[in-house]
Amino acid sequence: MSSMHGIGRGLGALCAPIRWFCGAIKLPRQLLLVALILPHFSVADVAWPGAEWVRVDPASLGLDQEAIEKLSGEIEAGQYGNIDSMTIIRHGQVAFEQHYEWDYAAQHKGLNYPSPPPWDYFNADAYPFHGDTDLHSLQSVSKSVMSALIGIAIERGELPGTDATLGELLPHRQFTDPAAKDVTLENVLTMTAGIDWEEDVSYFSLENDATASEALDDWVGYLLSKPMTVEQGTLFDYNSASTQALSEILATATGIPTNVYAERHLFGPIGIRDYHWNSAPEGHTNAGGGLFLTASDLARFTWLFAQNGEWDGEQIVPAEWVARSSRSAIPVYANDPDGWGYGYQWWIYRHKTASGPKMYGGWGWGGQFPLIVPELDLIAVFTGWNIKEDADYAYAFDLFYDRIVTSVAAP
Template sequence: MDLSSISAAVVPLHLRSCLIYRQEKLIFEHYRHQQVEYELTKINSCTKSFLSALICIAMDQGLFPPPDTKLSECVPMLDKEKDDWRKDITLRHLLTMSGGWRWKEFGGINSFPQMTRSQDWVAFALEQPMATPPGEVMEYNSGSSQILSQLLVQAIGGSLVSFAETYLFGPLGINDYHWEQDPQGIHTGGFGLSLRPADLLNFGRLYLQQGQWENRQLISSELAVHSVQPAIRVTAPWSGSYAWHWWCDSFEGDGKPSFDYFYARGYGGQFIYVIPSLETVVVLTDDRRKRERPPVDVFPRLIAPHL
């Protein structure tokens, strides 16, 4: 690994943070200023991958239904809807954002902002008209994440954060965090979690170790591996594939060894990259205005070639 080249490429970008962990060691650590190491930052849609982890844990405990369970079995109101494709939606479709609803996160019909201005986010997401049969097209949809968050709360019979503190945050040493809620008091599934950079790194390490943390299996290795496997191809402007609220892609540089990776991605430059073949986790965070941010391809363009 060429750390000097990575440093030369990353430091001038003035990222909020950049951490690189490889083969059980933190080998690169950069913060815009010293306080960043200890400050909470909004991780935006990286929250989705934490929700995925909690769902996997609940599945392991037999609390959350199997992925191929019909959504209508969990949400009786769907049985009363008109006879369309929504009755074929499964929990797996929600996890892979392939439910088939007509939804544009931003731009066009601006589904996400409309949802957050509604009085009942889950009802808003469920009531959107169908566009395609479930399972055919991945359409990025934070409404699906909010539905999953509510289903998880129903399954565990209590607070999502209490469940997280017991089975994920506590073991990983996450003691300070903030998590937003919807108007019904359900913690946001698609965004809204604030953590420290080191927390993101430990979360990535958990998946690098196939769900194991300090000799304890927090997530079964079967689900930890399955949930980050490519499940459905994505279309432009995205690249690669989508898994259970994780992105998947490959690095194929000119004359450089190729490798596969999966990653959590949040608006504004929040990333957790996990590269199993290299035993590596890379965390990037930022908090600047859009016109001041570096491009979103910092990892594949400036870091991956030197790994």
């Protein structure tokens, strides 16, 4: 195994980046003897889903059922726009799950998104669900998954540490600005590459580089055609194409497409069997926003991180990588160092956590939020599709923290 050496959108981007089943659970091996002796195990013990999750009463997990149901009723009434699902899990057991139905074909009729197919997000046949499946677009939560794959590859010795540079990792690429060759993997992961990129304006504007690139045939080439504007590692600048570079880096190093690598080393080991992951025009898996999972399987990935990268006794993602992912490496706003933070493609929620439980999560355009409160052994998964221009979808962090997290009791 290689050493983990080196591991270590503005407002516009912030506001612009479930079918659940009950069933048998699989206990951690150290609990098997206890399970044979006792009819029930303590809710404080971590359960692992087998093919399906188990559902229990919220109160048995120390959760306020009335608060949860009140929030769900507000969602169903459309108070927060188009939230498609909300699921809450503690100690590996589903305390609440609900899906909310919206007529996207009617809502989006006659609306046009500036990018060509397959990036027409108003096409109800393709978004938010993949065709007639339950697979939901994760948008930029795909970035959090991509980060996990990079951590796995480093641990497996297939990639060098995070001090490796773009020039070393993409030797076949041309760089317009030679200084961009020296950008480290660390600074790509933390959105501090320093390469000129505008993703801080509306995604409905072609001034947004992410939107503009969707009409091009080489997203990474477009990124590398741009100059450096600030010193790397000094300023947060959200950049979807830099995450796409991670996909190309992984495929180049391993000779395996990113989606296939995910099947082998991430999805398979935690029980994710069904997914859709589209590709960027240059042929590499679309790591910036192309992954579709069921909410149930997104919860598996979220639960993996809540358990420090371990799944039923097997370390899937290195624990140190999870720690770096969930710890702020850079403030999102330079003038607000105690506000939003950013780790390895994860957002760090620091608004109300000075004296309360810490929380971090993924953040996907339209309302994709896998949220983790490690010290409470608690996660939530929200999916949604609030994508109309100027739509506000950034509810989940505050709603979950204010309404649910603050009401959690023992165990």
